[in-house]
Amino acid sequence: MDDQNKNLILATVLSFVVITAWMILFPPAEPQQIDPSAPAATGQMTASDVATVMPPMTDAAGAATADTTADVSAEQAEAGRIDVDTPALSGTISLLGGRFDDLKLKSYRQTQEAGSDIVTLLRPTGSAHAYYALYGWVPGGQTGSEDVPGPKTLWQVESGTTLTPDSPVTLAWSNGKGLTFRRMIAVDEKYLFTVTQSVENTGATSHRMAPYGVLARHGEPDDLKGFFILHEGVVRQVDKELEEMDYGDAADLDFDQRENARADVMQVEENGWIGFTDHYWMTTLIPAPGQAFTSAVRYAENADVYQTQVRLPAMDVAAGETKSVETQLFAGAKEWETIREYQNENGIYRFLDSIDWGWFFFLTKPIFAVLHWLNGLIGNMGWSIIGLTLIIKAVLLPLAYKSYVSMAKMKELQPEMEKIKEKAGEDKAKLQQEMMALYKTEKVNPASGCLPILLQIPIFFSLYKVIFVTLELRHAPWIGWIRDLSAPDPSSILNLFGLLPNAAPSPESFLAIISLGILPIILGISMWLQQKLNPAPTDATQAMIFAWMPWVFMFMLGQFASGLVLYWIANNTITFTQQYLIMRSHGHRPDVLGNVLKSFKRKPKDSE
Structure with missing residues (x-):
C-alpha cells in the first residue's frame, strides 16, 4: 500500500474516531422535564382547563x-x-x-x-x-x-x-x-x-x-433517551410522506388561534396514521385504509x-x-414481525416505517431482516450477529479480493516506485505522470485498497442503528456474562472482571470509559493483530498513529452495545483470515509474528 492509500485510510478512520468520540462524550442535553402536576402561574391554564x-x-x-x-x-x-x-x-x-x-x-x-x-x-x-x-x-x-x-x-x-x-x-x-x-x-x-x-x-x-x-x-x-440516533416523539404517515417530530419540535410549533394551542394540522387523502413512538413502544391511531381524515399534532404549552x-x-x-x-x-x-404482519395482512400503509430505520434505511432494513431470519434459525442473537458478519463479508468478498490483490501488486511495484521518485526528484508533476503511467501499464488501481474500508463505515453505522433501535436486541443474551446485547459489556477491568467484590462503574460515570470489559479488549487486540499483516509504515508519524489506533478504538467502542462490539470483532477476525489467505495465494507470506515482535523492540536513539 503506497502513501496515498495510507493517507486516505488514515483520514477515513480518524474521521470515524472523531464521530465516535463526539457521540460518546457529547450526547445531546437532556430536555428539561416539566411536572404536569405542578401548579400553573396566575393567569395560565392547567391540564384540567x-x-x-x-x-x-x-x-x-x-x-x-x-x-x-x-x-x-x-x-x-x-x-x-x-x-x-x-x-x-x-x-x-x-x-x-x-x-x-x-x-x-x-x-x-x-x-x-x-x-x-x-x-x-x-x-x-x-x-x-x-x-x-x-x-x-x-x-x-x-x-x-x-x-x-x-x-x-x-x-x-x-x-x-x-x-x-x-x-x-x-x-x-x-x-x-x-x-x-x-x-x-x-x-x-x-x-x-x-x-x-x-x-x-x-x-x-x-x-x-x-x-x-x-x-x-x-x-x-420519564425515560426519554434524547439521543440523536433515535427518534422519540410524534410519528405520522400522511399519504406517501412519513413525518417524525420530536417533543421539542412539537413544543415549538406556531401558535394556532383556531386550535388555541401550538398545532400542526394536515389533511390525509387516503392512507395514514399518527401517534407517539418511544424507544421500544408505540401508540398509534389508525383510520381504515382509504379513509380520508385530518391529522393533527397539538401542544398545550401552559398545561x-x-x-x-x-x-x-x-x-x-x-x-x-x-x-x-x-x-x-x-x-x-x-416488534418487527408483528408490525410487518399488520402492514401486510391488515393493509396498514407503510406501517413498518414506524420503526426508526434512519438515513441508511436501504441498509438497515435488509440487515435487520437477515438478522431476524438468522435468529429464527439459530435462536441466539449473538451467534446471529456473527452469522450476519459472515454473510456481509461473503457479499463483499469479490471486492475485497480485488482490493487485496491490488495491494499485493502495489507491494511488488514498490521498487519501481522508488526508482521513479528518485528520478523525478522535486518535480511533483513528473512524479505524478510517471506514477500514473506505471499504474496503467501494470493495471493497478491504487484507490481500490481503500474501498472495502470505506464500505464498512455505512455498514457499521447501519448495524449500530439496528442494534440500538430494534426491540429484538433488547435484553437479548449471547453467552455467559453477556446477557443484553443492546447494552455495553458489563464486565470491568477495574474489578478484574468480577474477581473482586466491588461493582463495575455505572455507565454514567466517567470511570466507565476506562472500565474496559472483555469484549472491548478483544476488539483492540483483533485490530492490533490485523495491522500486523503488514510491516509498520516507514513514516514515523503514520507509524505512531497506526500503533495507537487499535487502543483508541478499544476505549471509544468500550461503552457501545455489546452486539456492535461483537460484530466488529467478528469482522476483524474474518478480514484478517481473508487477507492472510489472499496474500498467501499471491506468493506473499505475511510475517505476523515477526511484525508483532518488532513492535515490542525499542528503536535505536538515532532513529527515534
Whole structure:
C-alpha cells in the first residue's frame, strides 16, 4: 500500500474516531422535564382547563373538533372499569370517557433483574406522566355538546365483561334525546384494538357530528433517551410522506388561534396514521385504509400536554338512521414481525416505517431482516450477529479480493516506485505522470485498497442503528456474562472482571470509559493483530498513529452495545483470515509474528 492509500485510510478512520468520540462524550442535553402536576402561574391554564378553554376547530365539512384532555382523575377513581386480558396485554379501560388509560405489556419487563415490574405503557390522569387514548364525537350544526359523549361521559357496559381476543365488549350511552351511542371494542392476540363507534338516531330530527380519536401525553416521557440516533416523539404517515417530530419540535410549533394551542394540522387523502413512538413502544391511531381524515399534532404549552389526533369527516345522521365508523389503535411493543404482519395482512400503509430505520434505511432494513431470519434459525442473537458478519463479508468478498490483490501488486511495484521518485526528484508533476503511467501499464488501481474500508463505515453505522433501535436486541443474551446485547459489556477491568467484590462503574460515570470489559479488549487486540499483516509504515508519524489506533478504538467502542462490539470483532477476525489467505495465494507470506515482535523492540536513539 503506497502513501496515498495510507493517507486516505488514515483520514477515513480518524474521521470515524472523531464521530465516535463526539457521540460518546457529547450526547445531546437532556430536555428539561416539566411536572404536569405542578401548579400553573396566575393567569395560565392547567391540564384540567384544557378541554374547556380551547375552542373547537371547524373543519371544511362544518364539523367541530374539540380538545379532549380534561383532568378527570377524581371522577375516574369512582368510575367502573373493564378488564383487558390478552396474551400480550393486561390492564383496564375506564368507563369514564371510555378511555384506554391502563395498559401493561406482559412480555416485557423494566430490567433483567428477578422480580422486575412489567412495562407500563398507558397511565390514567392523576398519575405521573399520564398517557391515554380517547374516542368520541364532536357536535356540528344544531347538535349541542351535551348531545354527544365527551371525555367525562359515564358509559354503561352493554355486553361483555372482560376484553379478550375472543370476547369484545360494547359500551353504550344515551343522551335522552333520541341519540344512542355505542362503542364496540375488540382486540387481537397482540397489540391491535379495533374501535367501532356508532350512533343510532331514534328521534325525529337529523343530527350532524364528527368522530375523532386522540392520544394524549402529559409531559415528556420519564425515560426519554434524547439521543440523536433515535427518534422519540410524534410519528405520522400522511399519504406517501412519513413525518417524525420530536417533543421539542412539537413544543415549538406556531401558535394556532383556531386550535388555541401550538398545532400542526394536515389533511390525509387516503392512507395514514399518527401517534407517539418511544424507544421500544408505540401508540398509534389508525383510520381504515382509504379513509380520508385530518391529522393533527397539538401542544398545550401552559398545561404541558401533547396530543396526536385523528379527525374524521362529519356525517349527517337522519331520523331512524344508524351510522358507524371503525378505527384501530396500536398500543404495544415495536416488534418487527408483528408490525410487518399488520402492514401486510391488515393493509396498514407503510406501517413498518414506524420503526426508526434512519438515513441508511436501504441498509438497515435488509440487515435487520437477515438478522431476524438468522435468529429464527439459530435462536441466539449473538451467534446471529456473527452469522450476519459472515454473510456481509461473503457479499463483499469479490471486492475485497480485488482490493487485496491490488495491494499485493502495489507491494511488488514498490521498487519501481522508488526508482521513479528518485528520478523525478522535486518535480511533483513528473512524479505524478510517471506514477500514473506505471499504474496503467501494470493495471493497478491504487484507490481500490481503500474501498472495502470505506464500505464498512455505512455498514457499521447501519448495524449500530439496528442494534440500538430494534426491540429484538433488547435484553437479548449471547453467552455467559453477556446477557443484553443492546447494552455495553458489563464486565470491568477495574474489578478484574468480577474477581473482586466491588461493582463495575455505572455507565454514567466517567470511570466507565476506562472500565474496559472483555469484549472491548478483544476488539483492540483483533485490530492490533490485523495491522500486523503488514510491516509498520516507514513514516514515523503514520507509524505512531497506526500503533495507537487499535487502543483508541478499544476505549471509544468500550461503552457501545455489546452486539456492535461483537460484530466488529467478528469482522476483524474474518478480514484478517481473508487477507492472510489472499496474500498467501499471491506468493506473499505475511510475517505476523515477526511484525508483532518488532513492535515490542525499542528503536535505536538515532532513529527515534
